[in-house]
Amino acid sequence: MTIGLLTEPLVLVLFSNIFAAAGRWEEVSKLREEMQIKGLKKEPDCSWHDEGRGLNLHPLSRMVLPSIISKLAASYVFSRAAYLSSCSRRMSNVPENSVYGGPKSQNPDQRVTLNNLRKKYRSAEPITVVTAYDYPSAVHVDEVGIDICLVGDSASMVVHGHDTTLPISLDEMLVHCRAVARGAKHPLLVGDLPFGSYESSSQQAVETAVRVLKEGGMDAIKLEGGAPSRIAAAKAIVEAGIAVMGHVGLTPQAISVLGGFRPQGKNVASAVKVVETALALQEVGCFSVVLECIPAIVAAATTSALRIPTIGIGAGSFCSGQVLVYHDLLGMMQHPHHAKVTPKFCKPYGRIGEAINKALLQYKEEVTNKSFPSAAHTPYKISPDDLNGFLTELQKMGLDKAASAAAAASTSTSEKTEGL
Numbered sequence: 105m106t107i108g109l110l111t112e113p114l115v116l117v118l119f120s121n122i123f124a125a126a127g128r129w130e131e132v133s134k135l136r137e138e139m140q141i142k143g144l145k146k147e148p149d150c151s152w153h154d155e156g157r158g159l160n161l162h163p164l165s166r167m168v169l170p171s172i173i174s175k176l177a178a179s180y181v182f183s184r185a186a187y188l189s190s191c192s193r194r195m196s197n198v199p200e201n202s203v204y205g206g207p208k209s210q211n212p213d214q215r216v217t218l219n220n221l222r223k224k225y226r227s228a229e230p231i232t233v234v235t236a237y238d239y240p241s242a243v244h245v246d247e248v249g250i251d252i253c254l255v256g257d258s259a260s261m262v263v264h265g266h267d268t269t270l271p272i273s274l275d276e277m278l279v280h281c282r283a284v285a286r287g288a289k290h291p292l293l294v295g296d297l298p299f300g301s302y303e304s305s306s307q308q309a310v311e312t313a314v315r316v317l318k319e320g321g322m323d324a325i326k327l328e329g330g331a332p333s334r335i336a337a338a339k340a341i342v343e344a345g346i347a348v349m350g351h352v353g354l355t356p357q358a359i360s361v362l363g364g365f366r367p368q369g370k371n372v373a374s375a376v377k378v379v380e381t382a383l384a385l386q387e388v389g390c391f392s393v394v395l396e397c398i399p400a401i402v403a404a405a406t407t408s409a410l411r412i413p414t415i416g417i418g419a420g421s422f423c424s425g426q427v428l429v430y431h432d433l434l435g436m437m438q439h440p441h442h443a444k445v446t447p448k449f450c451k452p453y454g455r456i457g458e459a460i461n462k463a464l465l466q467y468k469e470e471v472t473n474k475s476f477p478s479a480a481h482t483p484y485k486i487s488p489d490d491l492n493g494f495l496t497e498l499q500k501m502g503l504d505k506a507a508s509a510a511a512a513a514s515t516s517t518s519e520k521t522e523g524l
């Protein structure tokens with residue numbers, strides 16, 4: 105849009121009239137405000153007066169080329185729509201083919217929906233899942249087109265430094281969820297229900313799940329385990345209208361009864377339990393189930409038994425998709441404690457921890473030996489006149505030492521700049 109044209113009173117008034125004719129009073133009043141803010145005045149051949157609820161133009165303006173007006177109006181409307189869509193969260197609940205929206209093709213820019221996941225699953229396309237805990241990790245996950253972004257309670261370990269996932273609270277999880285929701289615009293967002301926030305009753309589980317969506321901005325929740333009370337909780341959450349991802353096999357929130365982070369499904373009873381639990385979760389309406397740390401053969405059987413996607417982690421390749429923890433897959437952890445908790449099944453796709461370590465060491469070195477900041481990173485200047493005035497003021501204030509320091513800095517800065 106030609107900005108210059110928009111500042112013309114005539115054009116602003118024309119827009120007002122176009123929007124008024126369309127009954128778009130919000131835009132009309134915004135344009136009026138803009139005119140007032142810009143201090144634009146009415147001009148003699150452009151009358152601008154209220155007539156009831158609209159604005160009237162001088163007859164001259166009615167003769168202005170209609171095609172220009174329509175182009176300008178279209179451009180204004182489109183740029184505003186583009187602005188609004190860049191501001192608003194892309195919801196996965198935008199109707200795709202519903203009584204509200206009518207048949208619509210799926211916008212590739214839109215958030216991944218359960219329908220998209222079903223389509224992938226049916227066509228045997230692997231589903232990609234990665235965890236994220238904050239805005240930058242969410243932006244990275246978003247940019248590469250990952251299908252599901254999981255705000256895992258693994259945050260307890262990889263972000264907060266705890267030994268287990270047990271200590272993280274719901275309020276802490278909600279902070280992570282909100283940051284991720286701001287950064288990840290496309291993937292389906294799944295928030296983990298943390299330990300202690302859903303085990304007491306189905307009512308507690310529903311209340312927590314509602315908070316994860318309402319306050320955390322997630323699209324769905326994940327809960328661990330398959331005890332009857334857990335299946336009942338998953339059912340109640342689905343009935344409350346919230347999509348649920350199950351999680352079986354090694355369920356880290358249950359290390360107290362599992363006796364530590366131990367793989368599951370390694371004997372007949374345990375392998376059968378994995379399949380049974382996953383089937384029970386499917387029965388109550390879960391849209392997907394995470395299979396953690398089980399033999400690939402058990403994962404293959406479970407995946408085959410289900411009509412919903414399985415997402416594997418340490419469960420081999422016979423799953424409908426895979427999930428890894430962001431920090432683990434990036435090779436982010438350098439601290440010996442973290443090296444200890446990076447699981448065996450995790451493939452580091454980067455050595456980001458080493459890169460961070462190297463950069464921090466270099467920064468420390470350059471600050472210590474005063475090579476940072478160099479002239480290249482000292483962008484703000486004072487003009488010679490202002491410098492002289494400043495030195496005089498410092499002297500008047502009796503700050504002779506400060507004046508000498510400023511004068512010396514000015515010589516050394518200009519020498520450095522010349523040397524560039």
Ligand code: KIV
Binds near residue numbers: 254296417
């Ligand atoms: O919390 C988490 O990150 C998880 C994944 C490991 C599945 O539950």
